[in-house]
Amino acid sequence: MENFLASIPLVAKMATNDYVGFTFFVGCMAMMAAAAFFFLSMNSFDRKWRTSILVSGLITFIAAVHYWYMRDYWAVNGESPTFFRYVDWILTVPLMCVEFFLILKVAGAKKSLMWKLIFASVVMLVTGYLGEAVFRDQAAVWGLISGLAYFWIVYIIWFGEAKKLATEAGGAVLTAHKTLCWFVLVGWAIYPIGYMAGTPGWYEGIFGGLSMDVVYNIGDAINKIGFGLVVYNLAVVATAKSEA
Numbered sequence: 001m002e003n004f005l006a007s008i009p010l011v012a013k014m015a016t017n018d019y020v021g022f023t024f025f026v027g028c029m030a031m032m033a034a035a036a037f038f039f040l041s042m043n044s045f046d047r048k049w050r051t052s053i054l055v056s057g058l059i060t061f062i063a064a065v066h067y068w069y070m071r072d073y074w075a076v077n078g079e080s081p082t083f084f085r086y087v088d089w090i091l092t093v094p095l096m097c098v099e100f101f102l103i104l105k106v107a108g109a110k111k112s113l114m115w116k117l118i119f120a121s122v123v124m125l126v127t128g129y130l131g132e133a134v135f136r137d138q139a140a141v142w143g144l145i146s147g148l149a150y151f152w153i154v155y156i157i158w159f160g161e162a163k164k165l166a167t168e169a170g171g172a173v174l175t176a177h178k179t180l181c182w183f184v185l186v187g188w189a190i191y192p193i194g195y196m197a198g199t200p201g202w203y204e205g206i207f208g209g210l211s212m213d214v215v216y217n218i219g220d221a222i223n224k225i226g227f228g229l230v231v232y233n234l235a236v237v238a239t240a241k242s243e244a
């Protein structure tokens with residue numbers, strides 16, 4: 001018995017060239033640090049910005065917890081933690097849609113805009129999950145449907161209702177909205193690349209050499225922490241203006 005217990009390693013071994021494992025560790029700590037930063041800075045802002053900063057904190061906190069599990073799952077099984085990945089996304093991506101709504105509330109954004117964005121994001125993620133985990137043979141078709149939902153979100157924020165509200169609000173809100181729009185157009189486009197790297201399809205020859213998990217982990221760090229910082233910066237600028 002004693003010998004048996006001693007033979008179980010407490011910490012899984014990590015190879016020095018395990019880039020997936022490395023990005024899971026770094027991602028985990030970065031999400032934790034970002035969550036602490038957003039939570040602790042919350043009370044230094046005007047009341048009306050506090051919910052936005054709180055949501056930035058929740059997005060990175062939820063990601064930190066999932067990264068904790070994904071880091072472990074990878075270290076022990078050496079497999080993509082697809083399940084945890086999509087549970088994380090189905091919670092955090094709708095919260096990013098809530099961020100758009102919260103900063104546009106000053107211009108009179110309606111809840112219907114928020115629900116439309118949330119609905120589109122859920123369609124994007126559920127169809128992505130079906131292609132990646134359930135019907136892998138038809139990954140290209142599910143990825144295409146997911147991509148259409150993604151472009152629907154891009155349309156709403158770049159040219160549709162959300163764009164109109166941001167223009168009406170003007171000033172720091174418009175600047176922040178524009179930056180978030182770029183995050184969605186460029187930063188979120190990292191994910192379909194990861195998807196094509198990790199699923200079978202016509203695109204294998206183009207992206208097949210990349211590691212799906214490394215691509216997803218880079219995307220998450222840029223988008224979750226970057227998004228939060230844009231909102232943080234908006235709160236800094238707007239609070240400074242209202243105190244002047």
Ligand SMILES: *C/C=C(C)/C=C/C=C(C)/C=C/C1=C(C)CCCC1(C)C
Pocket residue numbers: 089092093124125127128129143144146147150188189191192195220223224
């Ligand atoms: C914090 C996590 C974020 C911002 C995750 C975003 C995920 C996407 C934008 C995923 C998009 C996908 C497509 C557009 C097509 C292929 C399938 C997905 C789900 C990877």
